[in-house]
Amino acid sequence: MxxxxxxxxxxxxxxxxxxxxxxxxxxxxxxxxxxxxxxxxxxxxxxxxxxxxxxxxxxxxxxxxxxxxxxxxxxxxxxxxxxxxxxxxxxxxxxxxxxxDEGEAPAARDPxxxxxxxxxxxxxxxxxxRALHTLDDAERAAVAALIARLAPAARARPAPHRVPARAGRVDRGRTVRLMIRSGGEIVRLPRSRRGRTPRRLLFLIDVSLSMSAYADALLLFAHAAVAAGPRSTEVFVVGTGWTRVTAALRARDPQAAMRSIAAVEADWDQGTRLGHSLESFLRRYAGHRTARAAVVVIGSDGQDEDSDPGRMPRQVARLSRVAHRIVWVLPAARRSGYRPRRPLRESLRHADERFTGHTLEQLRGLAEAIAR
Structure with a gap:
């Protein structure tokens, strides 16, 4: 036809x-x-x-x-x-x-x-x-959609409880209960194994003025992690203090989540007192499951304005003893010849892995590092 x-x-x-x-x-x-x-x-x-x-x-x-x-x-x-x-x-x-058509030139590409x-x-x-701070609005929207698909999640860890299994150690309690029900006969030997539970994921994202070009992308990345593991992910923004923003990131739509988080009262685009913020945070959460044995992602350029230059390294070292692993996202390191100041340099010694996080490719690597 x-x-x-x-x-x-x-x-x-x-x-x-x-x-x-x-x-x-x-x-x-x-x-x-x-x-x-x-x-x-x-x-x-x-x-x-x-x-x-x-x-x-x-x-x-x-x-x-x-x-x-x-x-x-x-x-x-x-x-x-x-x-x-x-x-x-x-x-x-x-x-x-x-x-x-005669007399017409092909359409030129719009620069x-x-x-x-x-x-x-x-x-x-x-x-x-492409560096995230160089993208236009349409490109940022496309990258935001791709970040939402990363679904960062930490690998599950052994749980203290045991669960039924086809193979493994004999479950004595279940075996005895079966014997009681069957008149003392051993009908079968139930087995058990260690259970698995999601390892907690903690984000500490610097939202000071020096991080303004990358904070939104890190928050979108954290939103993808909250969507992937809402019960095992916590997100805090830090500046001169710390603010919990996990609840604001629980909206399913990334843009709705970003609007919610913009309404949260926090130290947006101000100075950085990372050492002081970590000290206050650990005073509250060091013994809490939020930080204990968690994979901690710190997104900060480490431009600390604290009068005590040793405070930040001490607090990062303390956090490393509490956490399972620390992954540091440092966008400033993308610059050739970049050399961090001494407090940041000493703090980075306690980080297990480092990423610049200034491109989508770097954020993909970050997601893979979290899952290890």
Whole structure:
């Protein structure tokens, strides 16, 4: 029928190469594309001419996206470079035979739109290595959607209690109870093993003026961690003091969470007294499960204004004895030739790992370090 695909056409008959390539770019951007959804997309594209819908955007969006977080990633990849062969944006300026109209030059790339004409995967790869403070509003929104998909979570640790298992140590209590119910006969030997419980994750994020370019990205990262482990993640912002903001980050939507946290009274864009803040924090939480045996992420440039230069190293050392591990995010270290001041240099000796955290790629590494 004039080349119109039949209803229910198989995937390999309808835009197979283009569709598979588009799915590959979506996966490279971090979106899960299951084979059933890919098959549904192929079928939708086969039915598209019958519905009179020339643009494949909605056919692909409705079939390939299965989660709210998929939508921003899909839009970034799609508008970054996908179009069906016969529906490429350049077709609007070409004749039916693909020749350019006489006297018209091809549309030039807009220098103000760095993503125009770029493949979706290349666009995401470029964003991953760009310093966060150099991004425009649209790029920050795309990076925020990608940060939300990181789902940082610490590895589970052994729990004090035991749970039933097929193999392991004989559970004497359950064995005795079974014997009582069976008249003293040993019917079977129940087994047990040590249980597992999520290790707690604690964020201490510096929101002073010197960290203003990166605090939002770290808070979005912390929001992703709260979404992944709401019962095992705590988030505090620090400046001249500390403020708990975990409750504000429990909103499911990242932007709603950021609006909630902006309403919290804290030392936003002020000075830094990290040593004093840690001392006050540990006075309250050193013996509490919030910090004890937790993976602690400190996001700070360490520009401490404390009159006692030894306070910060002492408190970080104390925190290292309480915590399981300390991971320090230090955006200032991205600069070549950067040399931290002595208080920060001595504090960093107690950190198990360090990241600059100034790019999406660095935040991905941070998520992997937390999970180790």
């Amino acid at each position: 004039d080349g119109t695909p039949e209803r229910g056409a198989p995937m390999d008959a309808v835009l197979s190469e283009e569709l598979v390539d588009f799915a590959r770019r979506l996966r490279a951007a971090g979106m899960r594309v299951e084979p059933p959804r890919l098959a549904a997309a192929a079928e939708a594209l086969g039915l598209r001419p019958w519905a009179g819908e020339p643009d494949p955007y909605w056919a692909l969006r409705l079939t390939l996206c299965g989660r709210r977080s998929d939508l921003d990633v899909f839009d970034a990849v799609y508008h970054g470079g996908y179009a069906a062969p016969d529906e490429h944006p350049a077709a609007a300026e070409h004749g039916e035979d693909g020749e350019a 103000e739109t760095p993503t125009a004409g770029a493949a979706g995967a290349d666009y995401v790869a470029e964003l991953a290595t």
